[in-house]
Amino acid sequence: xxxxxxxxxxxxxxxxxxxxxxxxxxxxxxxxxxxxxxxxxxxxxxxxxxxxxxxxxxxxxxxxxxxxxxxxxxxxxxxxxxxxxxxxxxxxxxxxxxxxxxxxxxxxxxxxxxxxxxxxxxxxxxxxxxxxxxxxxxxxxxxxxxxxxxxxxxxxxxxxxxxxxxxxxxxxxxxxxxxxxxxxxxxxxxxx
Amino acid sequence: xxxxxxxxxxxxxxxxxxxxxxxxxxxxxxxxxxxxxxxxxxxxxxxxxxxxxxxxxxxxxxxxxxxxxxxxxxxxxxxxxxxxxxxxxxxxxxxxxxxxxxxxxxxxxxxxxxxxxxxxxxxxxxxxxxxxxxxxxxxxxxxxxxxxxxxxxxxxxxxxxxxxxxxxxxxxxxxxxxxxxxxxxxxxxxxx
Numbered sequence: 001x002x003x004x005x006x007x008x009x010x011x012x013x014x015x016x017x018x019x020x021x022x023x024x025x026x027x028x029x030x031x032x033x034x035x036x037x038x039x040x041x042x043x044x045x046x047x048x049x050x051x052x053x054x055x056x057x058x059x060x061x062x063x064x065x066x067x068x069x070x071x072x073x074x075x076x077x078x079x080x081x082x083x084x085x086x087x088x089x090x091x092x093x094x095x096x097x098x099x100x101x102x103x104x105x106x107x108x109x110x111x112x113x114x115x116x117x118x119x120x121x122x123x124x125x126x127x128x129x130x131x132x133x134x135x136x137x138x139x140x141x142x143x144x145x146x147x148x149x150x151x152x153x154x155x156x157x158x159x160x161x162x163x164x165x166x167x168x169x170x171x172x173x174x175x176x177x178x179x180x181x182x183x184x185x186x187x188x189x190x191x192x
Numbered sequence: 193x194x195x196x197x198x199x200x201x202x203x204x205x206x207x208x209x210x211x212x213x214x215x216x217x218x219x220x221x222x223x224x225x226x227x228x229x230x231x232x233x234x235x236x237x238x239x240x241x242x243x244x245x246x247x248x249x250x251x252x253x254x255x256x257x258x259x260x261x262x263x264x265x266x267x268x269x270x271x272x273x274x275x276x277x278x279x280x281x282x283x284x285x286x287x288x289x290x291x292x293x294x295x296x297x298x299x300x301x302x303x304x305x306x307x308x309x310x311x312x313x314x315x316x317x318x319x320x321x322x323x324x325x326x327x328x329x330x331x332x333x334x335x336x337x338x339x340x341x342x343x344x345x346x347x348x349x350x351x352x353x354x355x356x357x358x359x360x361x362x363x364x365x366x367x368x369x370x371x372x373x374x375x376x377x378x379x380x381x382x383x384x
Contacts, residue, residue, distance in 0.1 A: 003211075003327045003329075003361075003381055003383075004207060004210055004211070005207070005329060005361055005363050005379045005381045006361045006381060006383070011207070011363075014206070014207070014210070015196060015197070015203070015206070015207070018196055018206070019195075019196070135195045137195075137197060157368060160368040160369055161368045161369055162369070163369040164369075165369050165370055165371060168369060169195075169197055169198045169367070169369070169370070170367060170368045170369045170370075171197050171203075171365055171366070171367055171368075172365070172366050172367070172368050173363055173364070173365050174363070174364050174366070175361070175362060175363055175364070176349060176352040176353045176362045176363075176364050176378075177352055177353055177354070177355045177356075177357050177360060177361070177362045178357055178361070178362075179357060186368075187197045189195055189197045189198060191195075191198070
């Protein structure tokens, strides 16, 4: 059997899944190698946006979606892929969204110098919050094994702590007995 | 739509559900008003044990199960309810188990002086760990709004931090922007 608790990416998707209905608009803010984009597509939302700042990531993700039968969805623009920084998502998405995934850090197998950074990630998360419907969710997988990731995680947790508890609820999944900076997850959901 | 992130009890059950198969043995270590026991019964495990130290809780849980069509499961001992302290579960369960739920604190609507306590809860969690199969999960919902609960949570988190990362994986769900001691969840899963 799969052990969900140990597979951070799968745990994140498992918690996001009940938020996605056939009417949903969802966003993969950092499509990377396309794993999360494909998982979101398989949840059958009405509209799926995928962003990445690297052309390579958009190409890989498009190929993965096509290989899994989503060419028609792309052609009919139910799935929209765009090479853009995640903090620019509000230029491309106007409708209220139900779920936004962030999988931070660098592109697996790509240039490790190109990584998400605290300042722009905070802007992107705030953009996602503005787009979010009531009872919508933002799911952020954070990697603190590199310096920029450590700083980014600290900035996100500080930000989460300051959010008005009347309007937002946050949940943070940490791994108390894992010593080597395991990936962790932060959820932000809109209460009103 | 339900907002899973905000409903701690439902979030705990949602994460436990994939661990329970028709072959599973599962335990509700603190059946209380029976909410979690019923939810576990609905996951259709081979065997479900439910413990509580208060006769009232066993009566309420039995009535809830019967009202939901589980009289036959109780008669055929696929569901076994027992008035016993959770730290004594090893007296009654011998087979390896796939999932153990703890919902700590006092019985809702009952005597608030009768609450789980750090020392006995730690013994109970260690008993559950000894019964746990590889890839099985222990899910502990913790309430730190009363003094005994605060102490119990601190003891559990300290304990979780010391667990050998080769044998155990732990995950802790906290709520960064909730100021009034919200319920939180600790998961312990066996790696080997």
